[in-house]
Amino acid sequence: xxxxxxxxxxxxxxxxxxxxxxxxxxxxxxxxxxxxxxxxxxxxxxxxxxxxxxxxxxxxxxxxxxxxxxxxxxxxxxxxxxxxxxxxxxxxxxxxxxxxxxxxxxxxxxxxxxxxxxxxxxxxxxxxxxxxxxxxxxxxxxxxxxxxxxxxxxxxxxxxxxxxxxxxxxxxxxxxxxxxxxxxxxxxxxxxxxxxxxxxxxxxxxxxxxxxxxxxxxxxxxxxxxxxxxxxxxxxxxxxxxxxxxxxxxxxxxxxxxxxxxxxxxxxxxxxxxxxxxxxxxxxxxxxxxxxxxxxxxxxxxxxxxxxxxxxxxxxxxxxxxxxxxxxxxxxxxxxxxxxxxxxxxxxxxxxxxxxxxxxxxxxxxxxxxxxxxxxxxxxx
Amino acid sequence: xxxxxxxxxxxxxxxxxxxxxxxxxxxxxxxxxxxxxxxxxxxxxxxxxxxxxxxxxxxxxxxxxxxxxxxxxxxxxxxxxxxxxxxxxxxxxxxxxxxxxxxxxxxxxxxxxxxxxxxxxxxxxxxxxxxxxxxxxxxxxxxxxxxxxxxxxxxxxxxxxxxxxxxxxxxxxxxxxxxxxxxxxxxxxxxxxxxxxxxxxxxxxxxxxxxxxxxxxxxxxxxxxxxxxxxxxxxxxxxxxxxxxxxxxxxxxxxxxxxxxxxxxxxxxxxxx
Numbered sequence: 153x154x155x156x157x158x159x160x161x162x163x164x165x166x167x168x169x170x171x172x173x174x175x176x177x178x179x180x181x182x183x184x185x186x187x188x189x190x191x192x193x194x195x196x197x198x199x200x201x202x203x204x205x206x207x208x209x210x211x212x213x214x215x216x217x218x219x220x221x222x223x224x225x226x227x228x229x230x231x232x233x234x235x236x237x238x239x240x241x242x243x244x245x246x247x248x249x250x251x252x253x254x255x256x257x258x259x260x261x262x263x264x265x266x267x268x269x270x271x272x273x274x275x276x277x278x279x280x281x282x283x284x285x286x287x288x289x290x291x292x293x294x295x296x297x298x299x300x301x302x303x304x305x306x307x308x309x310x311x312x313x314x315x316x317x318x319x320x321x322x323x324x325x326x327x328x329x330x331x332x333x334x335x336x337x338x339x340x341x342x343x344x345x346x347x348x349x350x351x352x353x354x355x356x357x358x359x360x361x362x363x364x365x366x367x368x369x370x371x372x373x374x375x376x377x378x379x380x381x382x383x384x385x386x387x388x389x390x391x392x393x394x395x396x397x398x399x400x401x402x403x404x405x406x407x408x409x410x411x412x413x414x415x416x417x418x419x420x421x422x423x424x425x426x427x428x429x430x431x432x433x434x435x436x437x438x439x440x441x442x443x444x445x446x447x448x449x450x451x452x453x454x455x456x457x458x459x460x461x462x463x464x465x466x467x468x469x470x471x472x473x474x475x476x477x478x479x480x481x482x483x484x485x486x487x488x489x490x491x492x493x494x495x496x497x498x499x500x501x502x503x504x505x506x507x508x509x510x511x512x513x514x515x516x517x518x519x520x521x522x523x524x525x526x527x528x529x530x531x532x533x
Numbered sequence: 534x535x536x537x538x539x540x541x542x543x544x545x546x547x548x549x550x551x552x553x554x555x556x557x558x559x560x561x562x563x564x565x566x567x568x569x570x571x572x573x574x575x576x577x578x579x580x581x582x583x584x585x586x587x588x589x590x591x592x593x594x595x596x597x598x599x600x601x602x603x604x605x606x607x608x609x610x611x612x613x614x615x616x617x618x619x620x621x622x623x624x625x626x627x628x629x630x631x632x633x634x635x636x637x638x639x640x641x642x643x644x645x646x647x648x649x650x651x652x653x654x655x656x657x658x659x660x661x662x663x664x665x666x667x668x669x670x671x672x673x674x675x676x677x678x679x680x681x682x683x684x685x686x687x688x689x690x691x692x693x694x695x696x697x698x699x700x701x702x703x704x705x706x707x708x709x710x711x712x713x714x715x716x717x718x719x720x721x722x723x724x725x726x727x728x729x730x731x732x733x734x735x736x737x738x739x740x741x742x743x744x745x746x747x748x749x750x751x752x753x754x755x756x757x758x759x760x761x762x763x764x765x766x767x768x769x770x771x772x773x774x775x776x777x778x779x780x781x782x783x784x785x786x787x788x789x790x791x792x793x794x795x796x797x798x799x800x801x802x803x804x805x806x
Contacts, residue, residue, distance in 0.1 A: 236765065239767060239769035242768070243768035243769075335657065340736070340741030340742075340762045342559070342762070342766030342769075365561075366560070371560070375742040375752075380742050381741070382741025384741065391628065392659060396657055
């Protein structure tokens with residue numbers, strides 16, 4: 153028993169040391185980044201903190217913004233953001249616990265209307281993310297396989313079962329495609345990534361729209377054939393793709409590059425095969441500007457069902473926004489001032505390359521304008 | 534209580550069909566828990582049947598066979614393994630165990646014994662079988678520490694009596710194990726409870742597809758991994774939270790039944806001996 157307690161103590165000490173080393177090292181790197189661009193604080197009187205929570209996808213970027221903003225305001229303004237998931241963030245925001253919510257999808261119609269009766273909300277995109285199709289065919293290199301949305305939908309519907317299916321061969325006459333079963337990997341946890349990916353499939357395939365639909369989690373037809381695998385989180389999906397030869401999957405772009413998965417080209421609306429490059433994302437979001445609503449309007453019918461597969465010869469088709477949701481009226485004037493100042497900074501300075509975390513794409517000014525206009529509606533009751 | 538209350542909307546909407554349906558379709562808010570319930574039962578049954586002999590032999594090994602000075606070390610390591618966070622087991626299972634099992638166990642089994650329905654599905658590294666084996670590895674130290682304590686608590690005169698009768702070591706061990714039968718059952722039931730409730734580790738290796746399992750190599754779901762996967766965004770739906778609570782409620786009931794049966798069984802065994 154004595155050696156038992158000793159071991160436990162040693163283990164505990166080791167863990168504490170490890171954690172402190174980790175914290176210290178991450179602290180150092182963040183201060184280095186922060187000192188590169190000294191910016192003058194805009195207000196001098198304001199101080200306090202605001203609380204937000206929601207989308208996991210938004211979390212790394214939001215933390216980077218929060219710590220940078222904390223730095224440039226000289227520690228007067230603190231933004232707390234917890235990544236608890238879009239659904240939970242929206243629910244807690246509805247209960248009035250949070251000052252703002254981060255969310256992959258905007259509010260659903262009925263909830264939007266509920267808020268409208270209670271002083272109204274504003275919701276606007278703050279950052280762009282992309283979803284990339286990945287595969288694990290040993291004989292095919294990365295960025296070589298060409299796919300159309302229709303074909304991807306058919307794979308996940310279970311209608312295309314082999315890599316040498318005529319439909320895939322027709323798109324890739326120069327590739328050596330094996331007669332192997334396609335294992336279709338998808339997210340098993342409810343996720344905004346799945347919501348956007350299935351919205352894309354629903355837009356390009358009538359069959360998908362009528363048989364499956366689009367949501368955080370869907371009933372994947374390919375699972376019923378035993379050819380589907382669910383992975384928990386981006387890391388689960390990428391592990392499943394790596395371990396299963398001849399698999400296909402979809403992950404957030406940053407993740408695919410981090411892990412080194414093979415990516416596939418996907419055909420956009422204009423018929424070109426594209427990857428989620430900076431230009432392709434910019435082209436997509438510029439094409440969307442004219443259909444995007446105002447910050448105080450209902451976005452649920454527009455995003456993501458209308459925003460996927462935008463026109464434009466370079467546009468990347470599976471592009472997604474992450475949203476911030478605010479009430480229009482707060483009872484504390486300090487909160488209103490802080491929210492305004494922080495999100496104005498996020499939508500202007502925050503979109504500059506040095507403030508964007510790797511794997512995200514900044515909003516073009518036209519899209520950032522939606523939020524900047526919306527912030528003018530904030531008021532104290 | 535709160536499980537029953539929170540899950541009541543799904544039962545009042547769907548009644549018992551919630552238990553016997555096998556769909557999980559949030560788009561249509563159509564939920565049925567059967568595949569997950571079966572997945573839980575299959576993986577824990579597999580885990581228990583693999584881990585019981587291992588746990589008993591580990592306990593006997595550490596109490597009887599290895600030299601005394603290494604005993605503390607072995608026991609400490611096994612206790613440490615029992616207290617490792619399950620997410621560590623999960624990651625290890627996903628990146629190390631699953632590929633090994635796939636190459637060296639599942640593929641040969643399917644190739645040579647594929648005609649047996651249990652092994653009929655062409656395997657994929659993450660499936661019910663992997664989850665069961667991972668669970669077995671997780672619960673062995675847990676069960677074996679209970680068995681070991683009981684084995685060490687056997688009065689010394691019994692051991693001496695066994696040897697003085699001229700029994701070999703092997704026969705003595707068998708006799709002593711018979712003496713602590715109820716402790717073995719208790720240890721295995723504790724371990725079963727842990728296997729059924731295990732969340733994170735299983736969620737990473739079970740395959741997570743909501744299908745009716747037909748063989749051990751099918752991918753599946755368990756109730757607790759379903760909850761781990763679906764809870765974060767459940768609040769976006771009207772019926773998903775009741776459905777998940779309903780699953781937890783069923784898990785609770787099944788656990789209760791198994792425990793009652795187990796207790797009854799132990800009692801019978803005790804009376805007999």
